Amino acid sequence: MDLMNRVCKPYLDKFVIVFIDDILIYSRSKEDHEQHLKLILETLRNEKLYAKFSKCEFWLREVHFLGHVINREGIHVDPAKIEAIKNWEAPRSPTEVRQFLGLAGYYRRFIENFSKIAQPLTLLTSKDRKYEWCEKQEEAFQTLKQKLCSAPILSLPKGNDDFVVYCDASRLGLGCVLMQRDKVIAYASRQLKVHEKNYTTHDLELGAVVFALKIWRHYLYGTKCVVYTDHKSLQCDTPPGGGNTGLSLE
Numbered sequence: 001m002d003l004m005n006r007v008c009k010p011y012l013d014k015f016v017i018v019f020i021d022d023i024l025i026y027s028r029s030k031e032d033h034e035q036h037l038k039l040i041l042e043t044l045r046n047e048k049l050y051a052k053f054s055k056c057e058f059w060l061r062e063v064h065f066l067g068h069v070i071n072r073e074g075i076h077v078d079p080a081k082i083e084a085i086k087n088w089e090a091p092r093s094p095t096e097v098r099q100f101l102g103l104a105g106y107y108r109r110f111i112e113n114f115s116k117i118a119q120p121l122t123l124l125t126s127k128d129r130k131y132e133w134c135e136k137q138e139e140a141f142q143t144l145k146q147k148l149c150s151a152p153i154l155s156l157p158k159g160n161d162d163f164v165v166y167c168d169a170s171r172l173g174l175g176c177v178l179m180q181r182d183k184v185i186a187y188a189s190r191q192l193k194v195h196e197k198n199y200t201t202h203d204l205e206l207g208a209v210v211f212a213l214k215i216w217r218h219y220l221y222g223t224k225c226v227v228y229t230d231h232k233s234l235q236c237d238t239p240p241g242g243g244n245t246g247l248s249l250e
Contacts, residue, residue: 119172
């Protein structure tokens with residue numbers, strides 16, 4: 001994978017995605033796609049790397065890739081995975097909870113406030129906690145199943161302009177949405193770390209902004225974007241280092 005990433009580095013996230021030895025080339029027009037294919041095949045040949053023709057597929061309008069379906073509309077959850085989620089029975093042990101959260105978490109970019117919804121289930125995975133499946137856990141389980149089975153289509157980014165980030169924070173966690181031209185690119189969220197539970201509201205809201213900029217830095221780095229937060233004090237210039245030494249983009 002390191003080799004393929006190095007070889008394709010100039011084109012990654014522009015029109016190429018690499019996973020181990022799989023290469024996905026995507027384009028917005030037939031003319032662009034022809035140029036992209038030619039460029040990548042020539043790059044591979046120059047590196048003395050050759051693709052087995054029988055394992056290649058060209059000029060597809062839709063592709064199944066790593067549990068997703070990608071077409072001109074955007075990125076979808078693979079229907080086969082949706083079927084598996086529909087048929088998933090309520091977990092009966094911490095191990096089964098982890099298995100469900102593993103699958104659900106893989107598609108967390110489709111679910112707004114995923115971490116907040118999943119919190120009652122996450123608590124059951126703690127080693128020092130007695131396993132008790134109660135009403136809160138059942139509600140969280142069914143809510144995640146419902147949201148995953150009706151997950152929205154996420155848009156593919158078009159260029160690197162007009163990105164908008166919406167951030168929010170609460171005592172339950174951080175949440176954010178990445179949008180471009182009024183279309184959702186991805187959702188992201190996480191629960192608070194132990195030390196963050198002592199943060200002021202200002203620092204929590206700032207932490208949500210830092211979290212969003214870090215997780216989507218591959219989209220936002222070197223571009224101008226608009227960040228929305230509902231905490232008024234963040235409209236002022238923040239001091240060097242973000243006001244709290246624990247908040248850093250590094």
